[in-house]
Amino acid sequence: MTPFNKLSLLREKMKEKNIDAYIIASADPHMSEYLPDRYKNMEWLSGFTGSAGTLVITADFAGLWTDSRYFVQAGEQLKDTGFELVKLKNQGAPEYIDWLAKHLTQDATVGFDGKLMSIAVAKEAIETLQTRNIRVISDIDLIDDIWTDRPSLPTEKAYLLDEETTGKSVAEKISEIRSRLRESGATAHLISSLDDISWIFNLRGSDVKCNPVVLSFAIIEPEDVQLFIDKTKLSGDDIEKLHRSKVSIQEYDAIEHAITSLPGDATVFVDPKRNCFAYYSLIPTTCKKVENINPSTFLKAVKNEVELTHTRTTMVKDGTALTNFFYWLEMSIGKKEITEITIAEKLKEFRAKQEGFVGESFDTIAGYKAHGALPHYKATEENKSTLEPNGLLLIDSGGQYTTGTTDITRVISLGNPSPEEKRDYTLVLKAMIEGSTTNFPTGTKGYQIDAITRRPLWDHFKNYGHGTGHGVGFFLNVHEGPHVFNTANINIAIEPNMITSIEPGLYIEGRYGIRIENLVASHIEAENQFGQFQCFETLTLCYIETSLVDKDLLNDKHIEWLNNYHAVVFEKISPHLDNSEREWFKNKTKAI
Numbered sequence: 001m002t003p004f005n006k007l008s009l010l011r012e013k014m015k016e017k018n019i020d021a022y023i024i025a026s027a028d029p030h031m032s033e034y035l036p037d038r039y040k041n042m043e044w045l046s047g048f049t050g051s052a053g054t055l056v057i058t059a060d061f062a063g064l065w066t067d068s069r070y071f072v073q074a075g076e077q078l079k080d081t082g083f084e085l086v087k088l089k090n091q092g093a094p095e096y097i098d099w100l101a102k103h104l105t106q107d108a109t110v111g112f113d114g115k116l117m118s119i120a121v122a123k124e125a126i127e128t129l130q131t132r133n134i135r136v137i138s139d140i141d142l143i144d145d146i147w148t149d150r151p152s153l154p155t156e157k158a159y160l161l162d163e164e165t166t167g168k169s170v171a172e173k174i175s176e177i178r179s180r181l182r183e184s185g186a187t188a189h190l191i192s193s194l195d196d197i198s199w200i201f202n203l204r205g206s207d208v209k210c211n212p213v214v215l216s217f218a219i220i221e222p223e224d225v226q227l228f229i230d231k232t233k234l235s236g237d238d239i240e241k242l243h244r245s246k247v248s249i250q251e252y253d254a255i256e257h258a259i260t261s262l263p264g265d266a267t268v269f270v271d272p273k274r275n276c277f278a279y280y281s282l283i284p285t286t287c288k289k290v291e292n293i294n295p296s297t298f299l300k301a302v303k304n305e306v307e308l309t310h311t312r313t314t315m316v317k318d319g320t321a322l323t324n325f326f327y328w329l330e331m332s333i334g335k336k337e338i339t340e341i342t343i344a345e346k347l348k349e350f351r352a353k354q355e356g357f358v359g360e361s362f363d364t365i366a367g368y369k370a371h372g373a374l375p376h377y378k379a380t381e382e383n384k385s386t387l388e389p390n391g392l393l394l395i396d397s398g399g400q401y402t403t404g405t406t407d408i409t410r411v412i413s414l415g416n417p418s419p420e421e422k423r424d425y426t427l428v429l430k431a432m433i434e435g436s437t438t439n440f441p442t443g444t445k446g447y448q449i450d451a452i453t454r455r456p457l458w459d460h461f462k463n464y465g466h467g468t469g470h471g472v473g474f475f476l477n478v479h480e481g482p483h484v485f486n487t488a489n490i491n492i493a494i495e496p497n498m499i500t501s502i503e504p505g506l507y508i509e510g511r512y513g514i515r516i517e518n519l520v521a522s523h524i525e526a527e528n529q530f531g532q533f534q535c536f537e538t539l540t541l542c543y544i545e546t547s548l549v550d551k552d553l554l555n556d557k558h559i560e561w562l563n564n565y566h567a568v569v570f571e572k573i574s575p576h577l578d579n580s581e582r583e584w585f586k587n588k589t590k591a592i
Contacts, residue, residue: 003047003081007062009146010045014057014111021100022142023112023125024055030192031118031274033479034208034362036215037151039116041143046083048074050376055083056096058103067091068465069375072509076383091467091486097125106133114138114278119270119291122277138277153252158205158214158233160241161475165402166202167306170245173200173299174225180295181220186269188262190283191218191294193274195477199300201227201242204475210362211477212400217255219262224248228255259283271297297482300473303497307404307474308521311499311539314404315519317354319541319569320576321399322408324350326543326588327581333414334389340366340379343387343395351399361398361405361478368393372411372513375466375505390415392425392512392548398478407478407501409517412545424506425514425548430456431504432516433558435468435485435536439525442532443493446485453485453504462506469501472519496534498522516544541569543588551592563591 014022028039033051043049046064050073053066063086066074074085088095100110110129114122117138126136144150163169177200181189191197194213198204205214217228225247231239239249250258259279262268264286271294272280283289303311325347332338344364351357367377368385372394379385387393391414398407411425435453450468457463467486470479483492485500494500503517520536527533543566551559566589574582 003045003083006045006146007057007082010057010142011059013142013145014059017111017140017142018109019111019137019140019142020108021056021058021104021110023096023110023117024057024143025112025117025121026051026053027116027118027276029115029276029279030194030215030217031276032194032208032211032213033477034211036154036208038153041116041147044147045143046078047081048077048083049378050074052092054094054096056100061103063096063099065094065096072374073376090488094121094124097121097128100125101128101132101134104129104132104134107135109135109137111137111140111142113141113143114281115141115276117277119272119275119277119280122280123272138281153215153230154207155230156206156233157235158203158207158229158238159235160238161202161204161402163202164306165310166474167304170201170242170247173202173296174220174245174247176299177220177295178222180299181269184269184290184292186267186290187222188266188287189218189220189269189295190259190275190279191220191271191296192276192279193271193294193297195473195480196274196294196296196300197227198476199473200296201247205233206359210360210400212358212475213477215252217252219258221266226250226258228252228258255279256282262287269295293482298495300476301471301480301482301498302495303474303499303521308497310403311474311521314356314399314401314406315539315541316572316576317356317401318351318399318406318408319573321347321350321354322410322542323573323577323581323585324353326410326412327584329412330584333387338387339384340368340371340387341381341384343393344379344397347395347397354399354401356402358400358402358475361400361407365394365396365409367395367513369512370510373507373509373511374513375507375515387414392417392421392514394513394515396515396517400475402475405473405475405478406540407472407517407519408540408542409503409505409515410542410545411514411516411548413548417548419550421512421514422548422550423553424462424508424512425545426550426553427456427460427462428504428506428514428516429544429549429562430554430558432502432518433561435502435504436518436520436538437536437557437561439533439535440494441530442496442524442534444534445489445491445493446483447487447489449494449502450485450487453502457504457506464505464507466505468504472499472501474499494522494534496522496524499539502536538565541572543569543585546588546590546592549592559592566591
């Protein structure tokens with residue numbers, strides 16, 4: 001069934017239910033970025049495979065609202081589907097709400113599934129639309145009526161990590177959360193976000209592709225902790241371990257009854273961005289509510305020394321796999337057929353040889369020439385390019401290991417780089433180095449680091465549409481809050497021991513894309529009469545292509561940083577290479 005046919009079926013259901021406009025968000029009841037197959041409603045209906053977007057359907061219009069990362073991709077995937085691309089001005093903003101308020105008549109009815117919309121967005125939609133006398137129905141799932149072969153929820157096994165890996169016990173983490181709840185005046189805490197639950201309970205699984213999480217909910221109260229999960233996923237030993245930490249195991253679908261059974265005088269702490277509106281609506285009306293970021297989100301973002309030590313070890317493994325891969329690529333290019341799909345498969349193959357490798361942390365982005373200008377490009381059999389010994393190749397990839405999560409982007413030349421390509425590459429490298437080497441006072445926000453990083457590009461009147469960096473989990477989600485390096489005025493400071501990406505880029509549509517990305521950890525560097533200052537430790541260990549560098553665009557400090565970085569990379573990675581790889585690698589990491 002084509003997207004066009006599915007859209008017709010949906011409109012029939014809308015007419016049957018007297019719905020004038022229907023909203024389909026890319027979400028699940030846990031407000032996840034990456035979704036189990038059952039909740040890929042947006043992809044199933046429209047064919048758009050990006051990880052961020054919202055569909056709005058009326059009787060005579062169907063639109064996909066998404067951000068600049070996906071403009072080109074969406075334009076291609078929505079052809080002949082009946083859906084149109086609506087370009088977001090601000091990444092993540094629900095701009096379709098104002099569109100609905102403007103285009104619908106009074107007394108119209110808007111519907112959405114409250115399990116698939118956050119509290120914050122649902123409240124905004126209801127408030128905005130009702131002021132226009134537009135009726136809102138927040139508990140209607142029209143997709144289930146027409147998706148006849150909709151996948152079931154995953155049933156893969158889950159497991160607990162030991163304290164030697166996580167650095168903290170379940171009991172310690174729950175104690176820290178309870179302390180934060182007391183400070184806020186809350187007596188109960190509803191948690192839906194899978195990475196928060198995985199961190200709290202030292203729990204891992206494979207219910208969501210690339211994210212080692214398990215479908216689950218949790219409620220924490222002063223004396224009781226309940227974990228809602230398919231019990232068959234856990235071994236008897238793991239259930240007993242959780243019981244010893246005073247965690248009660250309940251069935252996954254018992255969460256609704258548990259919410260409605262909260263004490264009527266409870267004060268419930270809920271994260272409005274990471275809980276669904278449907279479950280928020282089940283909280284007894286007599287309960288007070290505290291709406292703020294989950295305490296565990298802050299606690300999880302600040303890595304302990306055990307996690308940092310494991311992450312450094314993981315970077316050696318990942319760097320070795322990447323070096324094996326780039327050596328293979330250089331030895332093979334022009335001698336055998338290599339496509340963008342081959343790149344992703346081969347890179348995973350080299351990572352899989354490393355101890356503790358579990359899987360990819362996201363689908364590899366391998367963009368050759370023009371495809372590199374699509375920040376979230378994914379090659380398919382229909383659109384893949386075959387590599388030739390010329391042009392730029394961008395590879396953004398990452399691994400999940402039992403000892404950490406990686407995310408790295410490199411660009412290499414396959415031959416005959418142009419002066420323009422070298423210039424842009426060098427400016428992106430300069431920007432990445434500027435971000436990586438900045439010292440900053442404690443209290444600095446992500447948008448300040450973002451601006452510092454962009455400065456070398458701004459000096460040449462160039463820019464990029466995505467953020468400069470995101471938090472990264474410890475054997476958890478590759479995108480982790482609460483902090484982020486982007487242009488938004490988000491009032492969250494960078495704390496010591498946070499792991500963040502620094503990944504500036506430049507994209508020339510139809511020709512090439514450049515992005516260079518390392519992960520860094522923030523540390524306290526100095527304290528004096530001016531306050532406390534932090535710096536970044538670069539964690540990623542992989543050579544940066546120097547054949548594309550125009551030294552005239554770099555200052556001495558950039559050249560010194562690059563040479564020092566390559567000396568460290570060679571020292572850490574070379575012992576794990578064979579003789580031919582080591583000789584090749586010595587040339588790749590030599591000082592410029």
